Amino acid sequence: MYSSVKKTNVQISKDIFPAEAWELILKNREDNDLSIIDVSTPQEYKDLHLEGAINVNLLSRFFKTRLDVMDKSRTYVVYCKVGGRSKIAQKLMHQLGFQAIYNITGGTLLWEEEGLPFASGTKGLNKFSFCPFFISIVTFKKIKKILHNVSSRITQNTGIVASSGQES
DSSP states (O other), X not given: OOOOOOOOSSOEEEEEOHHHHHHHHHHTXXXXXXXXXXXXXXXXXXXXXXXXXXXXXXXXXXXXXXXXXXXXXXXXXXXXXXXXXXXHHHHHHHHTTOSEEEEETTHHHHHHHTTOOXXXXXXXXXXXXXXXXXXXXXXXXXXXXXXXXXXXXXXXHHHHHHHHHHHO
């Protein structure tokens, strides 16, 4: 499905499933033109990463600085644990002018589900730990729901007081 990476003037920014990413990695292993970027935290990277991946933590204050020194003409495969942080990294890399960025949909969770190999010496996936990005989104949604409920109750109570005051 994927041939060797070829240089073009057209920017490529695409989501691919782990099996497609693995095929792309295998076909370009000898070309030395493909880089695998793990945008997870250093601890997540230590626990589990793809062979040959380098860790460029999306949550680091130096993330953009690290991107600025990377060769924009190379091809990059980006991933994280779930796929949310790597999607953000993919969009940022596209905006910065990187020529070819492939985001692994589902991250290492789906990679493992599809039975694909990881780097030797990694501990393995802890399915019960969540990535910081995922936790932030879940927390934000819960706070938003609570604020909406409180706001609705205040509005309803204010409406009852106002209507009961008019009836007297």
